Amino acid sequence: MTSKVLEDIFQVTTNPENIPKGYNLVILGENDTLTNLDLATTDAALLYQLTENELLEQPFSYLNDCFVRCQKQKRLNKNNTSLASVFKEIDRLVIGYGLVAFQIEEFALHGNLQNYIAHILLRYDNYADFLSQIIQRSIIEESVADLLNSFFPSLLHYVNRPNALFDMNDSVNYNNTLSVFELFVNFKQVAAIFTKIDEFCPIDGLLANEYEKKTILGPILTLSPLNINVALKNYGGMLERSTSQTNMIHESLQAEHKVVLERLFFICDRIIRGSVESRTDMVSYWGQIVNKNHLRRADHATQNKLASNAFTTNISLILIKFSEPFLDVSYKKIDKIDVNFFNNLNLFIDLSNETRLNSDFKEADQFYDEHRNDVKPNFISDCFFLTLTYLHYGIGGTLLYDEKVTPQIKRLKEEIEKVKTFSNSNSLLANFVSAKLKQLEKTLSYSLAIKNAMKGFFSNRALQLEVFDFICGASTFLLRVIDPDHQFPFKQIELPLIPDKVGVENVDNAEYLRAHAPIPFKYYPEFVVEGPINYSLYISHYSNSPIFRNPRLQSFVELGTTILRCPELISNPHLKGKLVQLFSVGAMPLTDNSPGFMMSIFEENTLVNKNLLYALLDFYVIVEKTGSSSQFYDKFNSRYSISIILEELYNRIPIYKKQLIWQSQNNPDFFIRFIARMLNDLTFLLDEGLSNLADVHSIGRELSDPNSINQPEESTDESQNDLQSRYQAAQRQAKSSCGLAAKSMTLFEIYTKDIPQSFVTAEVVDRLASMLNYNLQSLVGPKCGNLRVKDPEQYSFNPKELLKALCTVYINLANEEEFVKAVARDSRSFNIDLFKSAIDILGRRTGLVSDEFCNSLFTFASKADSTRKAEEEEDMEYEDAPDEFLDPLMYTIMKDPVTLPTSKVNIDRSTIKAHLLSDSTDPFNRSPLILEEVIPNDELKQRIGEWKAGKKAEKQ
Incomplete structure (x- = not known):
């Protein structure tokens, strides 16, 4: 009985005459030890098979088959106790030799580790039990390290073999590979030393792009729809797909990726x-x-020299899953995250080149040197901050790559159209053009595949919800760091953290703000805030974004409000610019004109509704200076976003309207800075926009009339191209300027109605009047025809609505005496006939306004005209005023002269006050200056008063 069982299991015999029909047994060699097949000769029989049988080409597969047959025989003979010891010995030998096969590659006659691996990955289910037993034997024999150092480097070499592709396209291969990893690490003794495998992470170090190929976990961590081969197979080719077809591909890959990530x-x-x-x-x-892949966030990085999007996003998502337990909504474990994490030794995150939130490198290094903590951080802290790092460089690098691909696709499509047009007119170069076209189309197909793969990844709401939930939890922790007592969220934080310095621009107060920034927050790397902001802004443009209808969103909005409200927290204005851009997306009405998705938080959250308005007004002012070479234009985008938020808050949430009116009445110095910046922007944008529209008009006429280009024939094409470039530039600039101006104009309309007194202060009233008069002249004056362009809506230009808005501001301020005088004394542009033309257009021709509106506008214009005549008579009286009585900038007689402390120049208080709203320096020597430093010149004021009184007396 024993002999027959052994023959069946090992597929061998010592008696060739008794081979049953249908069996293909190996006849053992003729020697003394193998004359009988029994328990005593089992080891020799098995050893013969492995080391001497030339026909046995797959020794490991043979061992596995022996193991499988042994288990089958166990089941068939479960009641035969006499065979129990036989089966036990067979298991011992087969499993033992299976372990030896991985430890000593030359042991078997045809031993080949990669061959073994290939068979396991091809039919994992058939090998799983045997492999499990081998692992358990290695644990018993304390040879786990040897097994791991043999098995997994061979596995790595196998998946990286030449011309082999390891990705989600080959489901059998990658699923079985994951199963092998799962089997091994499910044994705690294996998991405990798994990282000690020689090639887990080579000691010598690797280049940024080598980790996914040359480390044990690298290949499996690249299993993602973002893998370029997966993207090309699923989205590649020039085939036009419907939206539903593309969505089906998205959903299929999303479901598969979910399982892979788990x-x-x-x-x-x-x-x-x-x-x-x-x-x-x-x-x-x-x-x-991540330390070697910081360039993933660089503008001009070489992508193939860095870790792939698939690799880094998978690690990011895995780390986010690790972070979930200590960032849940209860925040019971939030105190386990070390607020002073970056003070610790042995950090895994390289901060050597990281910009800090509000300190320089030297200051940060000095702080860490003085407050170094020798205690190693706990895993929760390591995991949390590493996840923030990957959010910025992993997922953040991926979304930046996506932002680069989109314009690249646009350029490729334009280039293809140009080549096609060229080919139609140049048959002699047909072969060259055809080759060029194929190359361009191939590149376009490649780029579109990447774009679609990323769209599929970022439109996976369930996955992105995990990312954004982490961001919300991180926002709460960062507020905890900002809180001086580090008690948030269990104790509410009080803002502002330091007293506001009204009248002093925060951007000009950088050293003061840095000195008073909270510790240790000021020393944190900038990416802890930049990563969450970049991701949230990017993902907000997806229709199924995790930001929408997310109950945890308020945590992020609280952090954003705090950052804007406390200028000492972050020194980078570009980060704040992205933040207000995101808030504007959250404030904008939805498609059904219902409030934006952040509006309920803006209204109901106490921390937010107490601080958001002041924060927005303050940032509107200080974004004037961003520190970059493009700062003059940077501010407009941020202010456009702020204007959107302010308009929605003012119109939809009564508390913000009350706050704005309160600020204008009780904090005039602060509020007037905001008004002055609005006025500066609107003046420039309207002038720029209307000027660009005039260029669009004139260049468009030239393009439509080729005869107008007076150039030699050979340069006509060049002139046409130059004109086309200028035309497109003028179109872009007109669209930008007019769009921004329209939003600013809306604020002027609503604010001048409810708080007119803020717009008629001495600092701004003359500039406001001049701006209104000048643009009224542009819209209805003799040159208004220059603004006629085709399809004005594409430039956000509606001349009739703009005219109505301008006239509405006149009417809103009509009862303010100072405004009437300012309009009247604008000798350059004021003309009552312009108002009559405006009334004719808005009333009689278009019916945009009521008769009451027209009457109010005419009454105001008449009053201003009368005032102009009266002031012209008064100016005649004072035309011989001494130069020392004249304001050196405005050339008008000073009413309240003051002396500047360093330049010693006498100037009217209203003039220097208006200047300081835009520039905190003495206009005559550029030295720093604040209004409190000017010296009243009472003696000069008295002499001016006496001189004017004398002039009046002479007249009488």
Whole structure:
């Protein structure tokens, strides 16, 4: 009985005459030890098969088959106790030799580790039980390290073999590979030393793009729809797909990726839980990768020299899953995250070249040197800050790549159209053009595949919800760091953290703000805030964005409001610009004109509704200076976003309207800075926009009339191209300027109605009047025909609505005496006939306004005209005023002369006050200046008064 069982299991015999029909048994060699097949000769029989049988080409497969047959025989003979010892010995031998096969490659006659691996990955289910037993035997024999150092480097070499592709396109290969990893790490003894495998992370270090190929976990961590081969297979080709077809591909890949991520997390989780050493090594591995891939956020990085989007986003998502338990809505474990994390030694995150939130490198390094903590951070802290790092460089690098691909696709499509047009007119170059066209179309197909793969990834709401939930939890923690007592969210934070310095622009107060910035927050790397802001702004443009209808969104809005309200927190104005851009997306009405998705938070959250308005007004002012070479234009985008938010808050939430009116009445110095900036912008934007429209009009006429180009024939094409370029530039600039101006004009309309007194102060009233008069002349004056362009809506230009808005401001301020005088004394542009033309257009021709509106406008214009005549008579009286009585900038007689402390120049208080709203320096020597430093010149004021009185007396 024993002999027959052994023959069946090992497929061998010592008696060739008794081979049953249908069996293909191996006849054992003729020697003394193998004359009988029994328990005593089992080892020799098996050894013969492995080391001497020339026909046995797959020794490991043979061992596995023996193991499988042994288990089958066990089941068939489960009641035969006499065979129990036989089966036990067979298992011992087969499993033992299976372990030896991986430890000593030359042991078997045809031993080949990669061959073994190939068979396992091809039919994993058939090998799983045997492999599990081998692992358990290695644990018993304390040879796990040997097994791992043999098995996994061979596995790595196998998946990286030449011309082999390891990705989600080959489901059998990658699924079985993941199953092998899962099987191994499910044994705690294996997971505990898994990171000690020689090629887990080579000691010598790797280049940024080598980790996914040359480390044990690298290949499986690239399993993603973002893998370029997966993207090309699913989205490649020039085939036009319908939206529904593309969405089906998205959904299929999203479902598959979800399962892959769960399996990858299982593997990493087992390693993390294996031992202190394996946890430390795993975090170190991820740290090395991200430290060498900072260029993923660079503008002109070479993508193929960096880790792939697939690799880094998968690690990001795995880390986010690790972070979930200590960032849940209860925040019971939030105190486990070390607020002073960056003070610790042995950090896995390289901060050597990281910009800090509000300190320089030297100051930060000095602080860390003085407050160094020798205690190693806990895993929760390591994991949290590493996740923030990956959010910026991993997922953040991916979304930046997406933003670069979009314009590249547009350029490729334009280039293809140009080549096609050229080919139609140049048959002699047909072959060259055809080759060029094929190359361009191939590149376009490649770019579109990447674009669609990213769209599929970022439109996966369930996945992105995990990312944004992490951001919301991180926002709460960052507020906890900002809180002087580090008690948030269990105790509410009070803002502002330092007293406001009204009248002093925060951007000119940088040193003061830096000195008073909260510690340790000011020393944190900038990416801890930049990563969440970049991601949230980007993902907000997806229709199924996780930001929408998210109950945790208020945590992020609270952080954003705090950053804007406390200028000492972050020194980078571009980050704040992105933040207000995101808030404007959240404030804009939805498609059904219902309030934007952030509006309920703006209204109901106490921290937000107490601080948001002041924060927006303050940032509107200080964004004037961004520190970059393009700062003059940077401010307009931020102010456009702020204007959107302010308009929606003012019109939809009564508390903000009350706050704005309160600020204008009780904090005039602060509020007037805001009005002055609005006026500066509107003046420039309207002038720029109308000027660009005039260019569009004139260049458009030239383009439509080729005879107007007076150039030699050979240069006609060049002139036409130059004109076309100028025309497109004028169109872009007109669209930008007119769009921004329209939004600013809306604020002027609504604010001048409810708080007119703020617009008639001495600092701004003359400039406001001049701006209104000048643009009224542009819209209805003799040159208004120059503004006629085709399809004005594409430039956000509606001349009739703009005219109505201008006239509405006149009417809103008609009862303010100072405004009437300012309009009247604008000798350059004021003309009552312009008002009559405006009334004719708005009333009789278009019916845009009521008779009451027309009457009010005419009454105002008549009053201003009368005032102009009276003031002209008065000016005649004072035309011989001494130069020392005249304001050196405005050339008008000073009413309240003051002396500037350093230049000693006498100037009218209203003039220097208006100047300081835009520039905190003495206009005559550029030295720093604040209004409190000017010296009243009472003696000069008295002499001016006496001189004017004398003039009046002479007249009488």
